[in-house]
Amino acid sequence: MSFTLSTAIRRAAATAFTAALLVPLTACGGDDSDADDTGAKATESSTATGAPKADLTVLAASSLTDVFETAGAAYEKENPGTKVTFSFAGSQELAAQVQQGAPADALVTADTKTMDGLKGETGTPTVIAKNRLVIATGEGNPARIENLKDLADTKLKVVLAAPEVPVGRYSEQVLEAQKIDVKPVSEEPNVRAVLSKVELGEADAGIVYKTDAATATDKVDAIEIPDAQNAVAEYPAATLKTSKHTEAAAAFVAWLSTPEAQKLLQDAGFQQP
Known part of the structure; x- marks a missing residue:
């Protein structure tokens, strides 16, 4: 009986000792498991650069069409698992879409006035770029246009963007400042529509952004407007408060100010902001 009790006591002590040794090991094992789970979740929800993964919709001014398509591809490459879809239109159209509750995550306009009118709908905007105006004419400049004053010639077919469109408002400002009266044959809803009219030969000239004229050098000539007579367009970018991917949207907007973008x-x- 004494042998059995002694044996039981020794076995109980050994079991307790073994259990004591296993406690810290189990605790460490639990930490590793949690860390692995956390890491897995982080991998699933974030990109390689730390930006959250998401399918983003960005409303952007028409004049950003070409460069943003390139920028979007670069951002997706840098952030695997994220997809950026752009919707391009005149800034006034984009503002209307935001006010009507269109599902989107970020907004980039071609002027600060339009963005300022949406303060209740956006986060704090950041200017990411600037632009200037040029006179677009047909290839070879057949009408021999040299400056803004030439646009007042009633024999010319001049097309401008509508006054509510940023580029149209800028055009109006520079023409009024120089006291030049231009009678446009049409007023277009965005800068790309103005450029298209000139490209197709439906207009002799139009006022567009320098960057837009640069996308069609094989079809139009760009007549520079002196800085003293020109206007500077600013492009602010901001997140939308209705976004379902606020962190991912903020990451994209911040990326637009990085050296790569x-x-x-x-x-x-x-131009630099």
Whole structure:
């Protein structure tokens, strides 16, 4: 009986000792498991650069069409698992879409006035680029247009963007400042529509952004407007408060100010903000 009790006591002590040794090991194992789970979740929800993964919709001014398509591809490559879809239109159309509750995550306009009118709908905007105006004419400049004053010639077919469109408002400002009266044959809803009219030969000239004229050098000539007579367009970018991917949207907007994005914008002819 004494042997059995002694044996039981020794076995109980050994079991307790073994259990004591296993406690810290189990605790460490639990930490590793949690860390692995956390890491897996982080991998699933974030990109390689730390930006959250998401399918983003960005409303952007028409004049950003070409450069943003390139920028979007660069951002997706840098952030695997994220997809950026752009919807391009005149800034006034984009503002209307935001006010009507269109599902989107970020907004980039071609002027601060339009963005300022949406303060209740957006986060704090950041200017990501600037632009200037040029006179677009047909290839070879058949009408021999040299400056803004030439646009007042009633024999010319001049097309401008509508006054509510940023480029139309800028055009109006520079023409009024120089006391030049231009009678446009049409007023278009965005800058690309103005450029198209000139490209197709439906207009002798139009006022567009420098960057837009640069996308059609094989079809139009760009007549420079002196800085003293020109206007500077600013492009603010902001997240939308209705976004379902606020962190991912903020990451994209912040990326637009990085050296990589700025190089793409400047290579396309945009000026530094």
